[in-house]
Amino acid sequence: MATPKSINFVDSRGEQAKNRQIATEHRRSAKGVTVAEADLSQSGGSGSAGGTATAWDREVDFLVAGSGAAGLSAAITATLNGLDVLVVESEEKWGGTTCISGGGLWVPNNPVMKKAGIQDSIEEALAYMDAIIPDLGPWTSRERKLAFLTAIPTYVNMLSDQGIVWSRSKDYPDYYPDLPGSKTGRAIELRSFNMRKLRGYQKKSRMDQGIPAPLRNDDVWLLGRAWSSPHGFLRGAQFIFRTLRHLVAGDQERGMGPALAGSLMYIVRRHGVPVWLRSPITEVIVEDGRAVGAIVTNRGRQLRIRARRGVMLAAGGFARNTEWREKYQGIPGWSAAPDGQLGTGIKVGMDIGGDIAMMEDAWWGAGVKMASGANSFVLGERSFPYSMVVDQSGERYLDESESYVDFGHHMLERDKVSPAIHSWLVTDARHTRRYLNTFTLMGKKELIEQGEIVVADTLAELASKTGMDRATLLATVARFNGFAKEGVDRDFQRGRTSYDRYYGDPGVKPNPNLGALEKGPFHAFKLYPGDLGTKGGLVTDEHARVLREDGSSIDGLYAAGNNTASVMGHTYPGPGSSISPAGIFGYLGALHAAQQAQNPQAPGRQGRKVAEQVRSAIG
Numbered sequence: 001m002a003t004p005k006s007i008n009f010v011d012s013r014g015e016q017a018k019n020r021q022i023a024t025e026h027r028r029s030a031k032g033v034t035v036a037e038a039d040l041s042q043s044g045g046s047g048s049a050g051g052t053a054t055a056w057d058r059e060v061d062f063l064v065a066g067s068g069a070a071g072l073s074a075a076i077t078a079t080l081n082g083l084d085v086l087v088v089e090s091e092e093k094w095g096g097t098t099c100i101s102g103g104g105l106w107v108p109n110n111p112v113m114k115k116a117g118i119q120d121s122i123e124e125a126l127a128y129m130d131a132i133i134p135d136l137g138p139w140t141s142r143e144r145k146l147a148f149l150t151a152i153p154t155y156v157n158m159l160s161d162q163g164i165v166w167s168r169s170k171d172y173p174d175y176y177p178d179l180p181g182s183k184t185g186r187a188i189e190l191r192s193f194n195m196r197k198l199r200g201y202q203k204k205s206r207m208d209q210g211i212p213a214p215l216r217n218d219d220v221w222l223l224g225r226a227w228s229s230p231h232g233f234l235r236g237a238q239f240i241f242r243t244l245r246h247l248v249a250g251d252q253e254r255g256m257g258p259a260l261a262g263s264l265m266y267i268v269r270r271h272g273v274p275v276w277l278r279s280p281i282t283e284v285i286v287e288d289g290r291a292v293g294a295i296v297t298n299r300g301r302q303l304r305i306r307a308r309r310g311v312m313l314a315a316g317g318f319a320r321n322t323e324w325r326e327k328y329q330g331i332p333g334w335s336a337a338p339d340g341q342l343g344t345g346i347k348v349g350m351d352i353g354g355d356i357a358m359m360e361d362a363w364w365g366a367g368v369k370m371a372s373g374a375n376s377f378v379l380g381e382r383s384f385p386y387s388m389v390v391d392q393s394g395e396r397y398l399d400e401s402e403s404y405v406d407f408g409h410h411m412l413e414r415d416k417v418s419p420a421i422h423s424w425l426v427t428d429a430r431h432t433r434r435y436l437n438t439f440t441l442m443g444k445k446e447l448i449e450q451g452e453i454v455v456a457d458t459l460a461e462l463a464s465k466t467g468m469d470r471a472t473l474l475a476t477v478a479r480f481n482g483f484a485k486e487g488v489d490r491d492f493q494r495g496r497t498s499y500d501r502y503y504g505d506p507g508v509k510p511n512p513n514l515g516a517l518e519k520g521p522f523h524a525f526k527l528y529p530g531d532l533g534t535k536g537g538l539v540t541d542e543h544a545r546v547l548r549e550d551g552s553s554i555d556g557l558y559a560a561g562n563n564t565a566s567v568m569g570h571t572y573p574g575p576g577s578s579i580s581p582a583g584i585f586g587y588l589g590a591l592h593a594a595q596q597a598q599n600p601q602a603p604g605r606q607g608r609k610v611a612e613q614v615r616s617a618i619g
Contacts, residue, residue, distance in 0.1 A: 019359045019536070022327060054285060056293065056306040060086045062593055063294055063307035065281040065345055066314030068096025069579050070561030072264035073155070074312045074586035076162065079271045081594035083309055087273060088296050090280035091340040092204070094265060096316050097533050097562065099206035100338055101257035104169060104187045104576030105583065107152045112166045112188045120183055122149045128174065128181030132571045138547055139357055139539050139565035147542035148567055148584055155587045156188070162267045167191045174574040175403040177498045184498065187575040193259035195252035197266055204277060205265070206338055207258040260579070284311060284348045284557060291352070291556035310556045310593035313546070314586055317534035317562030318343030319362070328359035328536070331412075331421070334367045334375045334528040341533060345563040349538040354546045354554060357565035358536035363578050364408020366425070367530015371446040375530055378425070379404065382527075383503035385515025386431035388480050389527065391420040394463060394473030396480065399492040400425075401500035401513045405572035408529045422526040424466060426477075429519040434505075454524040462522045481516035489514060532578065535566040544589030558589035 061083035064071045071087060078085045089096075108125030129145050138144070160166065166188045174182040195202035254262060268275065276298055283295040285304065293306040318324045319337035326332060335341070350356060366378040366389075382389060383401040390396055391414055398410040414420040447453045456462035459477055463470040483489045487510030494500060495513030504512030538546050538559045545553040561582035568577050 015358075015360045019328070019356050022359075054287070054293070054304055054306070057303040058086070059306040059308065060084045061307065061309045062086075062312065062590065063088070063281075063296075063305055063310075064312045064314060065090075065294070066096060066312075066316060066561065066563070067094035067261075067265070067275060068098035068314065068316065068561060068582065069260060069264065070563070070582035070586035071096070071312065071314035072261070072268055072586075073159075073583040074314060074558075074560065074590040075273050076264065076267050076271070077158070077587045077590035078309075078594060079268075079273055080158070081591065083590075083594055085273045086305065087268065087275040088279040088281060088298075088305075089275065089277050090315060090342075090344060091338075092278050093206045094204060094275065094277060095206040095258070095261040097319075097337050097341065098264075098579060098582075099257050099261040100336070101260075101532065101579060102189075102576070103256035103258070103260040103579070104172075104189045105260075105580040106187050106574040106576040107156060107580050107584075108149060108183070108186045110152050110156050110186070110188055111160070112156065112168045113185060116168060116170070116185075118168075118183075118185055120186065122146070124181040124183070125149050125186075126181070128176075128179055128183075129573060131179040131181065132176055132573060133567075133569040136569055137357055137539065137565075138541060138551065140567055140569045141542070143542040144540075144567045147588060148581055151584050151588055152580075155584050158587070159264075159267075164263050164267075165191050169575060171502070172575045173498045173502060175406075175499050175572055189256065189576070190259040190263055192253050192255045193263045193266075195254055195258065195262050198262060198269070201265070201269065202252065202262060205258070205261065207252075207254060207262065280344055281311075281313070281315065281348055282344075284313075284352050286352050286554075289555065291554055294348070307556070309596060310558055310589070312544075312586065312589055312593075313345040313349055313538065313557070313559040313563045314561045314582070315345030315563055316341045317362075317537060318346060319531060319533045319562075324359075325534075329362070331529065333362075334369070334530045335362075335533065336367065336375045336377050336530055337533040341562070343534075343537075345559065346537045349546050349554075349557065349559060349563070352554065352557070353548045354557070354559075355539040355549045356537060357539050358570070359534070361536050361570055362408070362531040362534045363405060363572070364412070364529055364531050365404030366407050366411070367528040368525060369447070369450075369452050369528070371444045375528070377404070377530055377532065378525075378527065380435065380503045381427075381525075382407070382425055383500065383513060384431060384435045385484070385505055385508045385511075385513055386434075386517060387425060387427040387515070388476075388517065390424050390426060390468065390473065390476060391415075391418050392423070392466075392468060393418055394424075394468035394470075395476055396491060399489070399494045399500065401494050401503060403499065403572050405570075408531065409570070411527070411529045422528050424468070425525040425527050426462070426473075426517065427523045427525075428515075428517045429521055430515065432523055452526045456522050456524075457520045459517070459520075459522060462524055466524050477517050480514075481518065484511065484514040484516040487511040487514065533562045535562065535568070535578070537562060537564045540564050540585065542588070543592040544585040545592065556593075558593065560585040560589055 062078040062085045064075045064087045067089040075085050075087050109120040169187040170185045172187050173184040279298040281294045285293040291311050296303050319335040319341040321342045367375050389400045397414045454465045463473040495511040506512050544558045546557040567581050
């Protein structure tokens with residue numbers, strides 16, 4: 001298999017120049033900041049504090065902005081290393097994007113794999129990452145990749161020591177399984193977490209926006225086949241029994257994203273770390289080129305919080321900032337990310353000279369509109385047989401079963417030559433009857449009335465109702481049906497890799513992802529370039545320090561998660577590739593801050609051990 005096509009979609013150098021130009025204009029137009037002051041902040045001079053002494057409303061060692069995996073991991077690490085920590089969250093509910101996510105972490109060479117007897121190594125994982133992630137800049141450097149991979153065992157063990165019980169997604173393959181160094185089963189997740197352990201604080205979380213049950217990632221693909229296979233039916237029965245058992249016991253047992261966010265918050269609260277909700281960070285305070293604190297709005301007051309050892313920006317991306325999405329990406333966005341993803345953490349970093357990158361990119365995927373007006377993410381529906389995806393002319397243009405990030409990239413690329421926003425997921429009666437996931441959509445009368453779902457008895461009628469070219473659609477279906485009967489997709493190789501087949505139906509032969517579209521009624525679902533959040537932001541190094549355009553670090557300022565340009569570049573190596581670097585770079589940033597503290601009471605040994613391992617790996 002060739003290097004993933006998605007990494008060639010973006011002119012990285014051209015986009016980076018555009019990002020920097022927009023960032024410079026942003027700094028120069030900031031209220032009360034002149035061109036000279038903006039240039040000064042970029043070169044490491046005085047920032048918002050102007051080099052003068054600041055009167056502080058509160059002092060801590062480490063200030064964390066954000067309450068998702070990145071922020072909470074940073075807070076846990078800092079407090080375990082002896083620092084006085086404060087977490088501030090801009091929204092009235094904590095958990096961020098993590099709380100509504102799948103909750104998995106892509107962590108090669110992790111202790112859970114080793115315990116199961118699965119062999120892996122940093123060298124194999126690095127070879128795999130290098131095969132799909134070119135060196136685009138400091139954010140995808142060899143040093144950052146190695147820092148990420150080297151920190152995995154200590155990060156996972158740290159959370160295990162704090163009570164987290166991990167489970168391995170043993171069947172989930174890397175997303176490019178034909179490339180060197182790929183493996184199956186590198187993702188881990190929590191078995192589940194009882195939100196009642198938070199003693200009421202769960203009511204202030206986003207858990208109601210996540211899956212309201214103890215669902216696991218390996219359940220998802222089998223539940224989709226609950227009506228079509230004995231194995232899927234058995235997994236569905238086990239899941240229902242597990243859910244009912246917890247309900248009878250009065251538990252609020254959750255899996256996936258709510259379990260991860262809930263367990264991290266449980267550790268934070270157990271250690272007495274204060275968390276301020278509805279408290280956005282609005283400015284980073286700089287003295288003599290170093291970030292020394294921040295201005296936080298809390299209960300209508302502007303508070304100056306001193307952070308003696310550093311500030312961690314982990315406040316999420318800008319998925320809900322329509323102005324920025326239009327400016328950087330050229331589309332308004334159909335995001336499944338929660339409210340509050342406005343790019344505030346990115347903005348305050350830019351204001352004091354932080355470089356930005358990859359603002360044009362996101363954690364893309366196929367999105368659909370729900371009757372409530374919310375956006376949802378499509379996984380199994382597009383991969384199961386008896387379905388295909390076409391543009392508005394009725395022509396196929398991708399492997400429907402490929403990874404969601406590649407799917408989104410392909411849709412955006414296709415739209416440049418033929419209208420593909422929206423595209424259509426076309427299914428026949430066997431797809432809608434056999435596969436459980438589709439039932440969440442097909443019964444919605446409102447969506448049919450709104451034109452998001454179109455139903456027709458024949459393909460010709462479907463073309464007429466959707467506006468697709470009749471001859472093109474019929475020719476596309478005829479060619480596709482030939483591939484389905486042969487078992488080989490000669491256009492886009494659907495069903496060739498183990499990742500494609502993961503969401504397929506093994507009961508369909510000869511290809512578990514291909515099934516002829518022959519039986520009406522036929523459905524067509526509108527698909528959009530949805531996302532789980534943006535993946536561009538502040539440029540950081542292997543210690544999670546924010547960098548300026550000249551490559552120098554802003555001392556005392558760290559960033560992680562969707563606040564940053566991702567180490568994963570324009571691709572997605574495996575399940576959990578957004579949450580794992582978020583948590584691990586939150587961890588590494590806090591370790592670095594603790595090491596700078598020179599606090600004799602701070603353990604620091606873990607941080608020094610990781611630093612030594614990274615230096616050794618880099619050579």
